Structures are given as C-alpha cells and as structure tokens.
Amino acid sequence: MNASEGYAPAIESILAAAREREGGDERVSVDARSLPAALSTADADGRVPVIAEIKPTSPTTDGRRDADPVALAEAMVEGGAAALSVLTEPAHFGGSPDALRDVRAAVDVPVLRKDFVLEEAQLDTVEADAVLLIVRFLDDLDGMIEAARERGFQPLVEVHTAAELDRALAAGAELVGVNNRDLARLDVDLSTFEQVAAEAPADVTLIAESGIGSSEDARRMRRAGADGLLVGSAIMDGDPEANTRRLTTAEVEA
Numbered sequence: 001m002n003a004s005e006g007y008a009p010a011i012e013s014i015l016a017a018a019r020e021r022e023g024g025d026e027r028v029s030v031d032a033r034s035l036p037a038a039l040s041t042a043d044a045d046g047r048v049p050v051i052a053e054i055k056p057t058s059p060t061t062d063g064r065r066d067a068d069p070v071a072l073a074e075a076m077v078e079g080g081a082a083a084l085s086v087l088t089e090p091a092h093f094g095g096s097p098d099a100l101r102d103v104r105a106a107v108d109v110p111v112l113r114k115d116f117v118l119e120e121a122q123l124d125t126v127e128a129d130a131v132l133l134i135v136r137f138l139d140d141l142d143g144m145i146e147a148a149r150e151r152g153f154q155p156l157v158e159v160h161t162a163a164e165l166d167r168a169l170a171a172g173a174e175l176v177g178v179n180n181r182d183l184a185r186l187d188v189d190l191s192t193f194e195q196v197a198a199e200a201p202a203d204v205t206l207i208a209e210s211g212i213g214s215s216e217d218a219r220r221m222r223r224a225g226a227d228g229l230l231v232g233s234a235i236m237d238g239d240p241e242a243n244t245r246r247l248t249t250a251e252v253e254a
C-alpha cells in the first residue's frame, strides 16, 4: 500500500489515517441481522434491494451533510431500503462509530460498517451486522475474514477486478461487493460490475457499489446480476426518503 500502487492522493491519505487508528478495547461479539436475508426479502417484496449509505462527505463529494444520522436512517428505511451502510471513517467521510451505534439501535434492518479496516483490532471498534473488508488493502484477507466471522460479523468483501474476485473467493467470501469506483482515479464506471459479476459463481451474494444514480442505473446493475445495490451520494443528495424510494421501486411495472 504505497504510492507505487498508483492510488489517488485521497486514498493514500485515507490509508495513512487508517493505519494510525486504534481498535476497540474489548473484543466485540455480534448477533448479526442477516444481510442476504434482508436482500432476499426486499426482492420477494418487489423492491430493488438497496443498501442505503449514510455518508456525510467524501473525497468526491462537494460540501458536507451533517444531518442527524438516525433521521437519515429512518428516512432511508421508510423509502424501502433493505439495509443501511454507515461510514465510521471520520477524517475523510465525516463518519463515526457513534453514528453507526445510534443508527443500529434505531432500525431493524441490517447495518454495514463502512470503513477502511486494516487490522484485526479495528474490528472491535463498534458492533455492526456486516463489516467491509477491502481486498486490495489486506495482505491477510483469509485471517481478517475469519476474525470478522469469529466476532459474528458478516464480512462484505470488496473487489474491483476479476483478480481480486478470485482472491476473495479463495479466501471464502460469501458476500462480495464490486466497487465501480477506481481507487486510482476515483472515477466510477458501472461496466466494472458487469464485467466482474460475469466471473462470479451463482452461490455468492453480489453487491454493486458506487456510481448508481438513476432508476436505469439500478435496473442495469440488477440485469448484470446484483443481489443488492450500495448507494450513497444519489440518496444523500436531497430528500433521502424520496431518493431511496426512486431506486427501490425501479423494477415496479409502470
């Protein structure tokens, strides 16, 4: 993980901050709400299974939205979100463990912890139903998946390429997120999910992440095999309930 990896400067800064962050004092133990079950229930209800993300800001966001995370969460669930994602990275995304803790206490849907977790001890920062593990940033992916599962987390293993998908599958990943955002240039390309998803086995739960804005984007990711869509900016920018509902109803016959 260094400049020779070709990361955007923002990624280098995020990783430097992540390396310095301590973990929790005590090992957590989670009784997790099933993310795959929540996605399947939404699908059976005729809703596009959206994981709506509470992201106050980001390296590609103009400005910052410091609305009450619980109010945002309740609006997203009212809009039909199957699950939520909460940023806990403070320095570049305006997130916090407290925000995740408060949101998880306020809703019944599964909550994903979205952060740049690099070390096992960082898993103990806060309980969540699922935790993001980014293949590209982890040398001991097998160990981190095992450590997450031992605590009761559902690991959402994030990839960007077919090679990273192979690493994720070899490490036993059952929940795989394909991030359409390129960490070198930070631009998004929805064809990333289409290309990588085509290489995934049928028994893996696939989440399309990033760059999903319109109802057609949602339908496009679903046609490509997405079992869930992780959406932040398009929901956070404006009315979160209406924005979520626009995506969760994208497959309802007009």
Ligand SMILES: O=C(O)c1ccccc1NCC(=O)[C@H](O)[C@H](O)COP(=O)(O)O
Residues within 6 Å of the ligand: 010, 011, 053, 055, 058, 059, 060, 061, 179, 181, 186, 209, 210, 211, 212, 230, 231, 232, 233, 234
């Ligand atoms: O969102 C960013 O600007 C960003 C920049 C650098 C690394 C990661 C970043 N985002 C994390 C995510 O993966 C997204 O927050 C998530 O997939 C939602 O993406 P979007 O719907 O495009 O906001």
